[in-house]
Amino acid sequence: MAKVIMVQGTMSNAGKSLIVAGLCRIFKQDGYRVAPFKSQNMALNSYITEEGLEMGRAQVMQAEAAGIKPSVRMNPILLKPTNDIGSQVIVNGEVLGNMSARDYFAYKKKLIPDIIKAYRALEMQSDIIVVEGAGSPAEINLKENDIVNMGLADLLDAPVLLVGDIDRGGVFAQLIGTLMLLEDQEKARVKGLIINKFRGDKTILDPGITMLEDKGRVPVVGVVPYMNISLEDEDSLTSRFDKREAAQIDIVVIRLPRISNFTDFAVFELIEGVSVRYVDSVSQLQHPDMIILPGSKNTIGDLKWMRQNGLEAAVKKKKEECIIFGICGGYQMLGRSISDPYRIEEGGSILGMELLPMDTVLEKEKIRTQVQGGFGELSGLFSELSGMELTGYEIHMGISTADQGSRPLCTLTDVREGNKKADGLSADNIYGTYVHGLFDHGALASVIIRKLAERKGLSMESGLTMDYATFKETQYDKLADTLRQYLNMDEIYRMMNERKSDDERVN
Secondary structure, three states: OOEEEEEEEOOOOOOHHHHHHHHHHHHHHOOOOEEEEOOEEEOOOEEEOOOOOEEEHHHHHHHHHHOOOOOHHHOOEEEEEEEOOEEEEEEOOEEEEEEEHHHHHHHHHHHHHHHHHHHHHHHOOOOEEEEEOOOOOOOOOOOOOOOOOHHHHHHHOOOEEEEEEHHHOOHHHHHHHHHHHOOHHHHOOEEEEEEEEEOOOHHHHHHHHHHHHHHHOOOEEEEEEOOOOOOOOOOOOOHHHHOOOOOOEEEEEEOOOOEEOHHHHHHHHHOOOEEEEEEOOHHHHOOOOEEEEOEEOOHHHHHHHHHHHOHHHHHHHHHHOOEEEEEOHHHHHHOOEEEEOOOOOOOEEEEOOOOOOEEEEEEEEEEEEEEEEEEOOOOOHHHHHOOOEEEEEEEEEEEEEEOOOOOOOEEEEEOOOOOEEEEOEEEOOEEEEOOEOHHHOOOHHHHHHHHHHHHOOOOOOOOOOOOHHHHHHHHHHHHHHHHHHHEOHHHHHHHHHOOOOHHHOOO
């Protein structure tokens, strides 16, 4: 059986995802076959596998760190919030349906066989599995029927590392308070504590660590410094949304209430002299070089939100002075209308922004596929993209029909089925597509920034110094190097070797 280690946190955004990714890279470097696992993820950033199945992007990032292809077995349950009290429930990459929080809480234990089956499949091909929890194991109102923290640790007989975030303050109370709220058998599973995101002189922290170990009766296995790592973070608490200062080339992403897959734009943040700002009011818009309408889990609702707060009108006024680019739900918004005859979102129809000549109907079946292809003959500032290759993936419920004679943005091939189709539209300096991840491919992002710079009379020839995939590999290695320095890896290996035999495990 595979060895296992589980990383839980005192709260959301304590750094679990990056610790898991770093451990995956360390174990890979040490010669082991390693895989990440998270039984249940709540996120609007998702990904489509080669099989056309949907999973959370955090586990995709961790799979990249482990050097393996992403698989839905790494994230058998994905919850995509549709409103404040409900989510779309995705099991093994397929949509199960929409549920309220209360209904899902009552239902979720029925998904334990799916969780165990996915985990067992990973075990067949792995030497080590690094499991990530969700939120905090000390949410006492949610502990009944838990399938993602201590309940899962018990099912898998997993030793647990508990991570606290010192950057947000109160790390000793976080860790001791969490331990105090655990049942005795749960606390016994916690084999090590990690203080994460530390800044400063560790010797000042040492007396507190001694007291923490005395009171908690659990050793501190690492004090990890705050790391400047450019990797994907949790979508609900990302610091990317806080950036306000415009650079030489200023890209604005409309921060929709149900924004999804904002990972599409991370590549631009790596180019010197470029700012990526997420705005949710007209006053924040300023004078960008490009406005991006991102994906949305509730396109009609988010378009209404833009209409009500004035952002729709403000964006339309900018069409003569900057590029407007829509991705997925943002692309749908750019059309003339969006209809929802099956009440996939809110029902009814809504007028679009009328910037592209097409209409969208939200259908019952979700389109999920990886694609590759090339740009068509484009007009406007990005005409240089014409003929360039692209890759990415589609996740959407709608079908958009363009006017005859309109200019498609690209031609795509479904990687799994081999079917070809036209996708997206371009009209002057307004562009739209269903393809997520297209900016990550090759020199595309650098070309876009260079053209935006030329429009302003600037020279930005350097762009990215390497392709995005290569850059991420350097970040995974940097993450692993840092964790090796500050974690007691000998102790972590020892924890994994102390598990019960296969016959003793809880199945």
